[in-house]
Amino acid sequence: MPYSFVEIEKEKTWVISIVFAFLMVFYFLAAELLWIVTRLFFNFPSSFTGPAGLFSPGEFVIVFAVALVIASLHWYYSTKNMISDVTILLDARPPDPKDTYHKMFQNVVDEVSVATGGRKISCYVVPSSGMNAFAVSDFEGNSAIGVTEGLLSRLSRSQLEAVIGHEAAHIASGDSFSTTVICSLFGIYGALLEGINRITLTRSGDSSEERVSVGARFGAYLLVVYLVLFVIKGANYLLNMFISRQREYRADAVAVRLTRDPVAFSEALYLISRGWRGVGVIPDSLSPIFITSPDTGGLEESEGIFSDLFSTHPPVRNRLKVLLGMAHSDLVSLKRNIRMPYKTVVEEEPVELEGLSASGEGGQLSCPKCGQGLSEISYEGAPAMKCRFCGGVLAASDVASRVIARENYSFPGEITEAAEALMKSHWREAPPNFFNVTDKLPCPKCGEAMERGFFTYGLPVIIDKCLKCGNIWFDKGELEMLQYLIEKSRNGEL
Amino acid sequence: MVILFVILVIVVVAALWLIGVYNGLVQLKMRVKNGWAQIDVQLKRRHDLIPNLVETAKGYMKFERETLENVIKARTQATQATTVKDKEGAENMLTGALRSLFAVAEKYPDLKANQNMLALQEELTSTENKIAFSRQYYNDEVTRFNTAVKTFPANTVAPALGFAPEEFFELKDLAEREPPKVSFT
Numbered sequence: 001m002p003y004s005f006v007e008i009e010k011e012k013t014w015v016i017s018i019v020f021a022f023l024m025v026f027y028f029l030a031a032e033l034l035w036i037v038t039r040l041f042f043n044f045p046s047s048f049t050g051p052a053g054l055f056s057p058g059e060f061v062i063v064f065a066v067a068l069v070i071a072s073l074h075w076y077y078s079t080k081n082m083i084s085d086v087t088i089l090l091d092a093r094p095p096d097p098k099d100t101y102h103k104m105f106q107n108v109v110d111e112v113s114v115a116t117g118g119r120k121i122s123c124y125v126v127p128s129s130g131m132n133a134f135a136v137s138d139f140e141g142n143s144a145i146g147v148t149e150g151l152l153s154r155l156s157r158s159q160l161e162a163v164i165g166h167e168a169a170h171i172a173s174g175d176s177f178s179t180t181v182i183c184s185l186f187g188i189y190g191a192l193l194e195g196i197n198r199i200t201l202t203r204s205g206d207s208s209e210e211r212v213s214v215g216a217r218f219g220a221y222l223l224v225v226y227l228v229l230f231v232i233k234g235a236n237y238l239l240n241m242f243i244s245r246q247r248e249y250r251a252d253a254v255a256v257r258l259t260r261d262p263v264a265f266s267e268a269l270y271l272i273s274r275g276w277r278g279v280g281v282i283p284d285s286l287s288p289i290f291i292t293s294p295d296t297g298g299l300e301e302s303e304g305i306f307s308d309l310f311s312t313h314p315p316v317r318n319r320l321k322v323l324l325g326m327a328h329s330d331l332v333s334l335k336r337n338i339r340m341p342y343k344t345v346v347e348e349e350p351v352e353l354e355g356l357s358a359s360g361e362g363g364q365l366s367c368p369k370c371g372q373g374l375s376e377i378s379y380e381g382a383p384a385m386k387c388r389f390c391g392g393v394l395a396a397s398d399v400a401s402r403v404i405a406r407e408n409y410s411f412p413g414e415i416t417e418a419a420e421a422l423m424k425s426h427w428r429e430a431p432p433n434f435f436n437v438t439d440k441l442p443c444p445k446c447g448e449a450m451e452r453g454f455f456t457y458g459l460p461v462i463i464d465k466c467l468k469c470g471n472i473w474f475d476k477g478e479l480e481m482l483q484y485l486i487e488k489s490r491n492g493e494l
Numbered sequence: 495m496v497i498l499f500v501i502l503v504i505v506v507v508a509a510l511w512l513i514g515v516y517n518g519l520v521q522l523k524m525r526v527k528n529g530w531a532q533i534d535v536q537l538k539r540r541h542d543l544i545p546n547l548v549e550t551a552k553g554y555m556k557f558e559r560e561t562l563e564n565v566i567k568a569r570t571q572a573t574q575a576t577t578v579k580d581k582e583g584a585e586n587m588l589t590g591a592l593r594s595l596f597a598v599a600e601k602y603p604d605l606k607a608n609q610n611m612l613a614l615q616e617e618l619t620s621t622e623n624k625i626a627f628s629r630q631y632y633n634d635e636v637t638r639f640n641t642a643v644k645t646f647p648a649n650t651v652a653p654a655l656g657f658a659p660e661e662f663f664e665l666k667d668l669a670e671r672e673p674p675k676v677s678f679t
Binding site: 100103104107108110111112114115116117118157161258260378 | 525528529532536609612613616617619620623624627628630631
């Protein structure tokens, strides 16, 4: 097997360019085919003095030009705001420089960008506890890499580096770019097909008079066009899936070229494939941008001709085989050597951020419970405020969701016992009435009365949330209990 | 007449080939230069981080004057180096000095837990990685350039056009070369 990363990269690039070129030709041939069908049905006189018959070079040029213009326009408009569209859809945010995990992520992206020769790449974090990463680039050549919070907390630095290398490879080899080209080219045929579907479907529901008025000839025409479009779309779909899988193999190889660390990459891939990789609800069309398919369905991982034809990503098993071949290693020793990230006991008295708390803002906020000053802390890497007196913690809502996605703290006995006791209490049958809370706490940031409620509907942890500025107040131990319970429910132990 | 025409064709083809070779080599050389510029940026960044690091460590490591002074000395030497060979040596020294500083820092739990120190350590790790990656990129580009300069037929004209093979930039880990110390106590 030709398994050095340089050879794989060459081989896959060759395959991808051939299929890509074929798809481009296919697009224009399809346009010509549609035109010929149209002319046959309506007996348009051929306005060019070409050889008699179906095909005339002059018309072909015109059809070619029209198809080109339509495709470019469609492509331009669909990719114009690609990055912001994707990030909004996934609720991805730029990294917070005060957060140690985010800082590390930003650094790793910068490092990999150096390895590519200085390409500018912006970063995003998706506040999800699943493990996945994606890459997009847009019309103007801007590119972005996004990772989930779960990935940041559960991978080591070198594993993260390898994953970012894979995503940077997609950007550097133009995968993100050519994917959008193909999608927009054949998106037009897809849209036509949809259009015909809509016409015929509404008509069959209507009275028959309308159908007669269209004419049998037009009906037959629609049928033929429908069939042609259907074949085009199907063929395009299969080729697209094929290209997408080849790209994954190539990006894996380029990731190794960039980071020279096939072992860390196989570890990362293994961990990601073992964990939950969902990122929330995303449309199917976006799935090729992720490192492993976000679908949790079995298709992507099963083997055989059928699943090979219909999936965007090759089975992780095959990718691992290639990578481990480069490292002269195998799956058994990978599993043996893989080290899960350490869990440290939650810090009772988290350290103060000397250099970073210079904002001066910190001293002015005071605890809503006891009125003491809040001090800035780093809770599981994220910036939060803590009252040293009563032990309560104030966190912005995005910080809270970040902390909950992370699993690097373990909890002392009193926290876990309290949490278990809380779960056993009758909170489900007799939930507290949150509508007439008399002792609402004031928000330390803006002074507004905070609303009391469950953090999520499934768990009995009660928090106070400011609806105005989004800050959440956790009484002593509540954040820890919440983390503990959510972690447990993620592992299916609740 | 025919001979003249043939000669003309040969001359034109040769000229086109020469232009192609020249432009190709210039392009490769620019990439090498770009790679070098990147290394320089990252090395400078490391030099800039060190005073902060020493300042933070000083308060905790009262009895490790020598280690700190070594780092400062290595940094000064590295900032003064100009040629590729000099830089190689000085940066290797600096890497070694930093490594022993972090090894000594392990003995001071207060220093290890200091958020400033942690942040600086992350920055330095990142910078070290960037140096490694930019060196990798530079050396890859030098390999491509040197291959192009040295392979036939371009090697017949490359020296005349002013292209000479470039030097690699090697940052050898000093610790790797020392034999491992084994003790049975």
